[in-house]
Amino acid sequence: MADHSEQIATLRDELATLRDEVASLHRDLRRAREHVDLTMRGQLRCRACGCRKIAHAMKVLDRADGSLREGMALYQPSWWSSKTRGELEAYACTRCGLVEWWVVDPKSLQPHDEFLRIIDGELAGPTDPYR
Ligand SMILES: [Zn+2]
Numbered sequence: 001m002a003d004h005s006e007q008i009a010t011l012r013d014e015l016a017t018l019r020d021e022v023a024s025l026h027r028d029l030r031r032a033r034e035h036v037d038l039t040m041r042g043q044l045r046c047r048a049c050g051c052r053k054i055a056h057a058m059k060v061l062d063r064a065d066g067s068l069r070e071g072m073a074l075y076q077p078s079w080w081s082s083k084t085r086g087e088l089e090a091y092a093c094t095r096c097g098l099v100e101w102w103v104v105d106p107k108s109l110q111p112h113d114e115f116l117r118i119i120d121g122e123l124a125g126p127t128d129p130y131r
Contacts, residue, residue, distance in 0.1 A: 039091075040100045046093035053094040060088045060101075074103065075115035085109060086116075 038047050040054050062072040074086030085108055091100040103109065111118050 040093065040098070041091050041102060046096060046098055048098045049093060049096040051093050051095035055092045055094055057090040057092065060090050074109070075112055077110070077112055077115075085112075 037043060040046055041056075044054050045052055046054065060072040062070045070082075071084070071087045073084035073088060076082070076084050086103045087105065089102050089104050091102070092098070109116065109118065
């Protein structure tokens with residue numbers, strides 16, 4: 001009888017240890033998932049079809065308003081200057097055509113009344129449409 005309760009105590013301890021380890025692994029897994037890079041730029045793999053041949057357009061031409069050789073950008077801060085901010089580059093899958101846009105110099109982005117607002121996810125929280 002004493003032998004059984006000793007075994008049960010040992011099993012309880014082992015169970016508690018395993019629970020702690022599982023909780024720790026859950027935390028690690030959650031942290032790892034937050035840092036998974038699923039981009040074509042990062043993985044050189046299309047997330048839609050798995051293709052490994054990715055086209056990289058270092059500059060995307062903006063053909064509007066006669067600006068034949070200008071690079072496409074997010075906005076033009078001032079009417080008086082042709083200087084643009086947020087010049088774009090793109091990665092495109094050579095099989096299915098999925099395109100991923102990137103701003104070449106994201107640190108240059110500043111809020112603009114008309115063209116750009118910056119949403120701070122740290123302050124706003126995650127945008128979960130099912131919440
Ligand atoms: Zn693809």
